[in-house]
Amino acid sequence: MPKKPRSGPDSGVVTAACAGDRQALDHLVTQCLPLVYNIVGRALNGHADVDDVVQETLLRMVRGLPKLRDPAAFRSWLVAITIRQVRDREQLRAADRDRRAHLEDAEAITDPALDFAGLTILRLGLTEQRREVAEATRWLDPDDQELLSLWWLEETGELERADLAGALGLSDRHASVRVQRMKKQMEVSRVVVRALVAAPRCAELDETAAAWDGTPSALWRKRFARHIRGCGVCEGMDEGLLPMDRLLSGLPLVAVPPGLDPARVLNAVTGHGGSAAPAEHAAAPSRSARRRHGRRSGRTGKQVVGGSAAVAVAMVAALVAPRLTGGSSSTAAAASPSASQAPAVSAAPSPTPSPSASPSASPSPTPKAKPSPSPSKHTAAAPAHIASGAKKGVGVWSFGGVSQALAASGASWYYTWSTQHSGVTTPSSGSFVPMIWGASSVTDASLAQARSYGPYLLGFNEPDMAQQSNMTVEQALELWPKLMGAGKILGSPAVAYGGDTAGGWLDRFMSGAQAKGYRVDFITLHWYGGDFRTPQAVEQMKSYLAAVYERYHKPIWLTEYALIDFSQGTRFPSAQQQANFVTASTKALDGLPYVQRYAWFGLGADPSKPSSGLFTDGTTTTAAGRAFQSAG
Incomplete structure (x- = not known):
């Protein structure tokens, strides 16, 4: 089968760029970026260093252009520079691995969650x-x-x-x-x-x-x-x-992530004046350097990702959260599916969703009774166009019109706390992610089902809660190799609370997994806020996620979150407060490069009760539902 002709820059553009023409240089970088991104991404298998290598390659290209003797040889010259940068980075990683192999956050290990x-x-x-x-x-x-x-x-x-x-x-x-x-x-x-x-x-x-x-x-x-x-x-x-x-x-070619704007790349590698900047000024800090800076600076969301050029942040965000197909621990409330809800979507032994929470004011929460999700009723037709953020997802259980509601929600992915989605039709613009809910779900049949759905698999659901999967750390570690054997990009058990707490359930699990050489590709978390003031709630959520990221340095999936106060029984905000939080929280989560995906709790709502749900049937939205449709 004949190959398509390649679409590289012509010699005239290269000649003009070599002579210092800024417009030609803009065009050259725009055309070269997909090629460089594909070579580096595949050669490094999607390692987190891809952004640094791409930027360094383009920097060297721009600085070397005035010395290029034959403009017709530009493409071969650029490919050689790219491969040389890949090899240099691999050598540095190998040396760094030898020096720091004992460190908890060694950079040399490829993160399968970023797999090219x-x-x-x-x-x-x-x-x-x-x-x-x-x-x-x-x-x-x-x-x-x-x-x-x-x-x-x-x-x-x-x-x-x-x-x-x-x-x-x-x-x-x-x-x-x-x-x-x-x-x-x-x-x-x-x-x-x-x-x-x-x-x-x-x-x-x-x-x-x-x-x-x-x-x-x-x-x-x-x-x-x-x-x-x-x-x-x-x-x-x-x-x-x-x-x-x-x-x-x-x-x-694999499409360059939208956040990788060629103009911003060019500004980063050449400086704003249009000529090549010295390397010490043009290149953004490496990922490991940014990480060390974040630890010295403290444990806030801004500081964790601070200290890098805007283009590097955009690159990291695009790689950690591919568009396709992060309060302190004491303020983080928790939730998850419980048996008090309607029948589960799947016949597998996983309870259906309903928040099982912990008081947000207490670091050692006592579980409370859980309500069915159900806010006040508001009717609105699905908008003609629904923005569908690449990170945005939703937890789904069965109810009348569930498939229609899911399609209208604008969620790009969903899960059912199970390895199947019986009765739920996956929309053409979305994807289903399976979960191994608890010990009883670790069966050959469930694992076979999980293998049939996409590249991701979610681990155990709230093992730290008696009403949920209720597992000891030792039991979870004993079963973990079976989940790894499914060959999927694998998320950690989703703890109800205390994901950032030293010696907590998740911390002990991650330490045990590291000691045994087990693979955990991303961290899965739940968060429920008891402070219904939107700015404060968003900051508390971001602070919690930042603290968890600071502890483990892995991508994060926030698979359950909403505003529900469990400190004294169960209390919901007003419909407008919940909607305001949806709008502000999704914007915040979309801006956190280490948050790979998030899922609202949840899709269904009982019109007779307050809750955090989005749809009361296939077409009737709550205020939160309308805000969710417009988000992302």
Whole structure:
């Protein structure tokens, strides 16, 4: 199949940019940004350093332009600079790992929540075999990841073989040999991906995977492949596999995140005056430097992300929260689904939603009775256009018109406290995220269901609450490898409260997971506010999330939140207060780069009772519902 012609800048634009033409330089950066982002993102597999490497690459490009002898060779020259920056960053990470491997917040470990293969899958909406190819990239050796980043772009028509070979410092012949070897490893990885998601999965393969932590690696690729080659059950997994070049031909680049504005990138790398700025002024601090600055400065939301150039913040926000497809602990109230609510959406053993909370004034809350969600009734037709923020989600249980309400809400994702969404139709613009609710949900059937839905999996629901999954830290850690075995980007157990508390349930779980080498890709939290004044409530929520991020330095999903006061029984704000909080909180959450997603509690509302719900039926919204529709 013929490849599309590449769409790089012409020599005239490059020549003008070399001569100092600011308009030409603007155009050049705009055209180069997608290519650089795709090479770096795939080579580093979506590591949090991608933003720094992209910015440093563009800085070096702008500073080196006056010395470029042949404008026609610009693309090959840029690709070589990009690969050199990737290698330099990998060397620094390796040295840093050797020096600081004992530190709790070592930067050298790739965060699977930022996985570039996951971005590829979600952004491009790949067909099944293309999805398998994208997932298989996670199993390659680091050197092959770098080569793949170039070959992938060659196959999609963005690079030529001379560009690839030149970037690697190889002859065309040697580059071809390297490519063929990498492609063979990819074919093996595709078969491994198929075998691991097969339903039912081979029992002997399950035994082989018993010690696997769920993180793809070259070592485990070899182990799984060795089993597959000699297994009568797994043989034939390669049947029907289409050649990779046929699958990739014609695919567009992974879209650059909207927050990565070329004009802001150019200002960051050149300075506002239009000429190249010295490196010490133009480059934003590295992520690790920003992190150290945040710890010295204190534990507020602004300080955690402070100290970086605006473009770096935008890059981090875009990578941590891909558009596709963070008060103190003493002020944070908690909530979650309870058995007092209507029947669960799923037949799986997970109670249905209803806040089970803790008094916001007490650091050691006593659980109170939980109400059914239900604010006062307000009728309004769904707006003609509903803004749908990439982070914005909602907790969903079954009620009349639930699917219609979900589609009208504008939520880009939802969950049901279960591994299935029986009776709920996923809207075309949204996605479903499964959850393993508690110990009784850790079954082969539930895990198989979880594997069939997207790249994410939510862990146990409020294990620190007797009315919820009610698990000890030891029990959760014992079962955790089974959740890792699902091969998903995995969220921590969602504690009801005290996520930032040293020695609390979550802190003990995370310490135990680290000691055992278990994988936790992002932190899942709940927050309920008892202060109904909007500015104060938003600041308390942000302070809590910032403190949790400061402790663990992982992306955060806020999967239940609303204004409900549990300090003396259960008290709701007025409908307008709840709506005001929806508007202000969603804006705040969208602006926190370490908050990857959030979900309002919840979609359904009983018109006869006060609650935090959004819809009383398929078309009737509450004040909070209308605010939610307009948010994001």
